[in-house]
Amino acid sequence: MTTTPTTTVPHVNRPREVEADAAKDDSQLRQKQMISGHFEKLATAKEDGRKVAYTFVPGNLTELMLALDMLPVLPEINALQSGMRKLSGNYITEAEKLGHSEDVCTYVKCDIGMMKSGNIGPTGTKLPSPDILLLSYTGCFTFMKWFELLKQEYDCPVTMLHVPYQGDGHITPEMRSYVVGQLEREVIPALEKAAGKKLDLDRLSELLERSRRAEDDLVAVWESAQHRPSPIDGYFGGVYYIGPIFSAFRGTQDAIDYYRMLRGEVEERIRKGQGPVTPDGDATEEKYRLVVEGPPNWTNFFDFWRMFSREGATVVSSTYTRVGGLYDTGFRHDPKDPLGTLADYCLGCYTNLNLPMRTKLLASYIEKYQADGFLINSVKSCNSFSAGQLLMLRELERKTGVPGGFIESDLVDPRYFGKANIENRVQSYLQMLEARKTRASA
Amino acid sequence: MKVVVGVDLGSTTTKAVLLDEQRRIVGRGITNSRSNYEVACAVAREEALTASRFTMLERELVRRASELGGDPMAREAALREAFRLETYLEQLGELHEELERVLKSLSFISDRGKLSPAIRDVVDTMRTEAPKLFDGAGGRKSDFFRDLAGSGYMAAAEVVSSASHGAVGYERLTSVFDRAILDVETRLKSRDFGVLLRKAALRLTAEDGSAAGRALLEAVEFAAGQPIDEMSFVGTGYGRQTLPFPKQAVKSEILCHGRGAHRVFPGTRTVLDIGGQDTKAIQVDDSGVVTSFQMNDRCAAGCGRYLGYIADELNLGLHELGPLALGAERTVKVNSTCTVFAGAELRERLGLGERREDILAGLHRSIMLRAMSLLARSGGIDNEFTFTGGVCKNPMATKVLRELVDENYSKDVVLNAHADSIYMGALGAALFGVDDLEAGRPAILPTFVEKVRAGAAAAPAE
Amino acid sequence: MSHAEVAPNPQDPALPVLERARRLVDDLRFGEVSRWKERNPGKLAIGYMPIYVPRPLLEGIGCLPVAVFGGGDQVDIIKGDSFYQSYICHIPRSTLELALNGSLDSLDGMLFPSICDVIRNLSGMWQMLFPEKYASYVDLPQNFDPELGGRFYVLDLQRILRDLEARGAAKYDPERLRAAIRAENSRRAALAELDLLRVKEPFRVRASEAYLVARTGGVLETAEHERFVREFVAAARERAPRVYDNVRVLVRGSFCEQPPLGLIKTLESAGCDIVDDDFQLGLRYIEGDIECGPSDDPLVALSNAFLRRGQATASRYIGDEEKGAALVKSVREVEADGVIFAAASFCDPALLDQPMLETALDRAKIPHTSLKFAENTGQFQVIREQAGAFSDAVKLWGSAA
Structure with missing residues (x-):
């Protein structure tokens, strides 16, 4: 359902002034090294005796896996990478040939198609089979089916963590103790068995402390968008920023270093009065400030981005970049209560919030980041996101008085990216914002 | 006269509207858009320019x-008909040239010698018959040359063929x-408006030197000569x-x-x-600025094309669907809006x-139900409510709505529904053009329009 | 309905009960619920979406649980469609349409059990659209350990009790809940008898009839529904046996959005005796009795029944057991010749489950075919041909090949 790309921007044209932008490239290079290092470890995991867990981005228990020296593989990220590398179309067709319905989530079909085609990962090497499937059922029903399907393919145990949904808009003690209980009695024993070692709670706490530090810097990066012009794009650019922390690196020194470096670069851009980096280099003007709800399309990611960047539209905040952890409303991992904090983390992921909460969060972003408008990209694959978005649109317009736009695409199914249609809607929407602005100032 | 041009390149038809400086x-x-927007754009603009000369003519005649x-x-009105006749005659000349060219290009035919004079006879007959089409009595079924020439040619060909006693086959x-x-x-042939209009005027008024006749010709000269x-x-x-x-000349539809729509x-x-x-x-505000909008998603259900598909299924013309559906006794519930x-x-x-009528009534209802959902999605219906686009010409659609x-x-x-609502997009575009002009950034x-006119651009058929 | 229906036989002993069932099921304005409220002033009627909520819990505090299955094929969708993209199933649209056109006014609240993300999100939409009504998501546990999922479930049931009591329901009394459980068990036995009759003598009971009879349970009190079911079973036994040459099939995948009755009848007229199905699974979700002794905690009893006896349907996580094993077992038990998967378009649970179930059936060499529908599907010709071909193939060669 949800995710983030983890390699560095593959097709972004490098801006002309290489010197001036060297600082920005540092964090990107750093991320690239981190990711490729991780895939190198995965490539030799079996020979090195490392254990591998497949798991999902929302509600990922990275610190727990790392504390047991396990290597995480995130099928959602593999799927979106396949989308960006234009492989997803064939993978999806492959899965549909095997009997998977055209109606269902294309991440699942892309993953299954990839597996059936040799399980070659984003860096071109074969991914190791899982030693355990860690099914963190957080905010997405399809996750359960996905790992039921994978279980048929792999001869390995599955451990399931049911994270209750915030149906009434808050985390109750009952939910928390349910999650902690599952961690204690089922998930951790299953992971220990697969890892062949006992969990050291002190080590887990150390990892959680490092998570907290990286999270502080990430929040500072998000909040930099309050400046005019915003030094970041909090959606198209944002999906790169969440790379390390939503995948295999939360709790590592690498993550701390990366976010510290990124924060420094962003602060430097503010000092220089620079806008965000776009696929065509530095943004030249900030004409519209937008908030975006919903995942991006990956098969035409750069086409999609340019529809905004070339019109001077910067996304100042987005909800998609909160699927693997919502930190800007105050949550931080707490080393003093390792299991409780993991429970709070899972329960608080964006997709685990009910619709009134999601609407409220979006309204707060619109206000906090002084957005001119908000846009919903509704993806066919993901009912967790999409069902109800049209009501959110209506409510947000009513609450904030800011106009909303609505476009439809898909995550990784190229058949559902109608470029002309989407471009038409985006342009119409931006022109409407401009017409309203002109009228307001007249 | 100074004009501002708005062009709406629709998927089916291309429209142009010219506004003067008083909007x-x-x-x-x-x-027709003919899947060639360059030609369509040039043709629509040319037609609008001709129409604007008639506007000038009309103003002069009133004066x-x-x-x-x-x-x-x-x-x-009489001048307009006469002008159309002259245009038609000129086009007939072009048709004749083309017929001869086609004839020459055909190899291995033995009856070229017979065909050429026969074709000349056909075209001559068409010329003789032409005035009847433009006498203001509603004798023609279409304004498109293809349709007029087609039926005229068939009729004349039949006469010529039977007169040849089988020597020239129909x-x-x-x-x-x-x-x-x-x-x-x-x-796309460029036509000299002045030449044609002068001929048209002479058809109506002999050069008798009368004051009225002179005034008419002067008015024609004025309309033809004004830049x-x-x-x-x-x-x-x-x-x-x-x-x-x-980029600045492109506005979202x-x-x-x-x-x-707000202007009208x-x-x-x-x-x-x-x-x-x-x-x-x-949704628009009190000055016509859009405040919110929704479009149907990627599936074309409930659009004009859906009706076209139904018409094809029933072997009917698109324009026949609505009137037929009006004859329904009950509305059959139809749930598939999927084409x-x-x-x-x-x-x-x-x-x-x-009954066919009852099913059609149900189909119309199902389309309009989809439209109602889209309206609800965009914020509902506020008074006044204006219905535009090709489907608004369908009386059943309007009734159900x-x-x-x-x-x-x-x-x-x-509920406003206007016969000319098909021009709303082009009109809106032209209004934005006036804004640009007033803001000093028109x-x-x-230039490709000029190139198309000069025949430089390819002009494939529909 | 426009599909051709066979005229009812006036001599049929089951006709009166079927006609009453049809009236109850077709009444999308829930007149029966309004009448119940008139008879029971001050009491609450609580609606719930498929698949399963523990109805005795509601009856135990004096509420009428009302099953809401969308609007079928008889509602014009205008407002409902305005909330949903084209790639979302149909039931939430028609359900919202009913709510917005006043058809659900007699309901004081709605429960949304966890079946998929669409219905889950509908709970939040309900909270936003109808703030004056009670609307709550019921996150049925996907962990089936009594100490974990069971404990959480009991606590969640207590939350619902507190919520409803605050809105005027009777105070929770374990004795009344035990009584409600007994009534539920008794009704369940009646439904089991109906199911058995279908399996043993399918010529006496059409699936479309059993469907109507079962569905009336969505608006009736348990005891009344039990009488209704027993009345029908008794009448069906009176029917003269007929010779038939149909194949015996199971239908799976229609547990939430319901196929139009015309579709069920189409399958039957194409030569398929539906001897088992998961239409409106709710009432039969718990297999067998909810075990609850006189001194047992009835909330724990409800929880244990869910954990241990809940059916292996698509919205329920299957961890250690083999996927599809339960389906193969059902096929054997009812001696079916094959399985028809009938899923609603865009139904994530059913459609994601289906390939796994098909694999299990292939391994067990059980023929199967699949189709998709929407609750308002209006054309059955293609389905008729498909089901006819399937039944012929099974009859001739014992497989769908």
């Missing part, structure tokens, strides 16, 4: 009404026509991305439709536009013995 409509043009005597509007004659007409239709300056240009519509318009019906707050490819629900399933559902219901508005909103909502129609 009055002075000319309109429409043509000189006392010298001319009689009803200036009737006179203008089929031989028509096959040459079929090959020639495409090129004639898509080749028309295109001051500003804005393009919109489905095809706008495919043409090399400067949502904004244009909203503004155009100034009370408009909600606009529903159902075109061939998409359906739009638009793919609608045909199957239609056949199944026909198979069950349902009225009923649904009554059921779901209020009987007090004013864009000019790109």
Whole structure:
């Protein structure tokens, strides 16, 4: 359902002034090294005796896996990478040939198609089979089916963590103790068995402390968008920023270093009065400030981005970049209560919030980041996101008085990216914002 | 005269509207989009320019009404018909040339010697018959040359063929026509408005030196001779991305439709536009600025194309669907608005013995239900409510829409549907063009239009 | 309905009860619920979406649980469609349409059990659209350990009790809940008898009839529904046996959005005796009795029944057991010849489950075919042909090949 790309921007044209932008490239290079290092470890995991867990981005228990020296593989990220590398179309067709319905989530079909085609990962090497499937059922029903399907393919145990949904808009003690209980009695024993070692709670706490530090810097990066012009794009650019922390690196020194470096670069851009980096280099003007709800399309990611960047539209905040952890409303991992904090983390992921909460969060972003408008990209694959978005649109317009736009695409199914249609809607929407602005100032 | 041009490149038709500096409509043009937006854009603009000269002519005739005597509007109408006749005759000449060219290009034919004079006879007959088409008595069924020439040619060919006692076959004659007409239709010939109008005027008024006759010819000279300056240009519509318009000269059709509808019906707050490819629900404020909009998603269910598909299924013309559906005794519940399933559902219901009219009533209702959902999505229906786009010409669609508005909103909502609503997008575009002009940043129609006119651009058939 | 229906036989002993069932099921304005409220002033009627909520819990505090299955094929969707993209199933649209056109006004609240993300999100939409009504998501546990999922479930049931009590329901009394459980068990036994009759003598009971009879349970009190079911079973036994040459099939995948009755009848007229199905699974979700002794905690009893006896349906996570094993077992038990998967378009649970179930059936060499529908599907010709071909193939060669 949800995710983030983890390699560095593959097709972004490098801006002309290489010197001036060297600082920005540092964090990107750093991320690239981190990711490729991780895939190198995965490539030799079996020979090195490392254990591998497949798991999902929302509600990922990275610190727990790392504390047991396990290597995480995130099928959602593999799927979106396949989308960006234009492989997803064939993978999806492959899965549909095997009997998977055209109606269902294309991440699942892309993953299954990839597996059936040799399980070659984003860096071109074969991914190791899982030693355990860690099914963190957080905010997405399809996750359960996905790992039921994978279980048929792999001869390995599955451990399931049911994270209750915030149906009434808050985390109750009952939910928390349910999650902690599952961690204690089922998930951790299953992971220990697969890892062949006992969990050291002190080590887990150390990892959680490092998570907290990286999270502080990430929040500072998000909040930099309050400046005019915003030094970041909090959606198209944002999906790169969440790379390390939503995948295999939360709790590592690498993550701390990366976010510290990124924060420094962003602060430097503010000092220089620079806008965000776009696929065509530095943004030249900030004409519209937008908030975006919903995942991006990956098969035409750069086409999609340019529809905004070339019109001077910067996304100042987005909800998609909160699927693997919502930190800007105050949550931080707490080393003093390792299991409780993991429970709070899972329960608080964006997709685990009910619709009134999601609407409220979006309204707060619109206000906090002084957005001119908000846009919903509704993806066919993901009912967790999409069902109800049209009501959110209506409510947000009513609450904030800011106009909303609505476009439809898909995550990784190229058949559902109608470029002309989407471009038409985006342009119409931006022109409407401009017409309203002109009228307001007249 | 100074004019501002708005062009709406729709998926089915391309429209042009010219406004003068007082934002009055002075000319309109429409043509098939022919999957070639360059030609379509040039043709529509040309037609609008011609229309604007008639506007000038009309204004001049009104101004000189006392010298001319009689009803200036009737006179203008007669001139317009005569002008059309002259244009038609000129086109006939082009057709004849093309027929000869086709004839020459055919190799291995033995009857060329017989065909050429026969074709000349056919064209001559058409020339003789032509005035009857343009006598203002409604003798023609279409304004498109292809249709007029087609039926005229067939009729004349029959006469010529039977007069030859089998020496020249009817089929031989028509096959040459079929090959020639495409090129004639898509080749864009520049016409001299002045020459044609002068000829037209002379048809109505002999050069008798009378004051009235002189005044008429002077008015014609005035309309033909006045320069028309295109001051500003804005393009919109489905095809706008495919043409090399400067960025500032391109406006989204949502904004244009909203503004155009608001201009025609100034009370408009909600606009529903159902075109061939998409359906739009638009909300505008009291000055015609769009405040919110929704478009149908990627599936074309409930658009004009869906009706076209149903018409094909039933072997009917698109324009026949609405009137037929009005004859329904009851409304069959039809649930598939999916174009793919609608045909199957239609056949199944026909198979069950349902009346065609009743099923059609159900189909219309199901389309309008989709439109109602889209309207609800965009913020509902506010008074006044304006219905535009090709489907608004369908009387059943309008009737069902009225009923649904009554059921779901209020009987007090004013529902505007205008015969000319197809021009709303181009009108809105032109209004944006006037804005640009007043703001001192007008864009000019790109030069490719001139190139198309000069025949440089390819002009493939539909 | 426009599909050709066979005229009812006036001599049929089951006709009166079927006609009453049809009236109850077709009444999308829930007149029966309004009448119940008139008879029971001050009491609450609580609606719930498929698949399963523990109805005795509601009856135990004096509420009428009302099953809401969308609007079928008889509602014009205007407002409902305005909330949903084209790639979302149909039931939430028609359900919202009913709510917005006043058809659900007699309901004081709605429960949304966890079946998929669409219905889950509908709970939040309900909270936003109808703030004056009670609307709550019921996150049925996917962990089936009594100490974990069971404990959480009991606590969640207590939350619902507190919520409803605050809105005027009777105070929770374990004795009344035990009584409600007994009534539920008794009704369940009646439904089991109906199911058995279908399996043993399918010529006596059409699936479309059993469907109507079961569905009336969505608006009736348990005891009344039990009488209704027993009345029908008794009448069906009176029917003269007929010779038939149909194949015996199971239908799976229609547990939430319901196929139009015309579709069920189409399958039957194409030569398929539906001897088992998962239409409106709710009432039969717990297999067998809810075990609850006189001194047992009835909330724990409800929880244990869910954990241990809940059916292996698509919205329920299957961890250690083999996927599809339960389906193969059902096929054997009812001696079916094959399985028809009938899923609603865009139904994530059913469609994601289906390939796994098909694999299990293939391994067990059980023929199967699949189709998709929407609750308002209006054409059955293609389905008729498909089901006819399937039944012929099974009859001739014992497989769908």
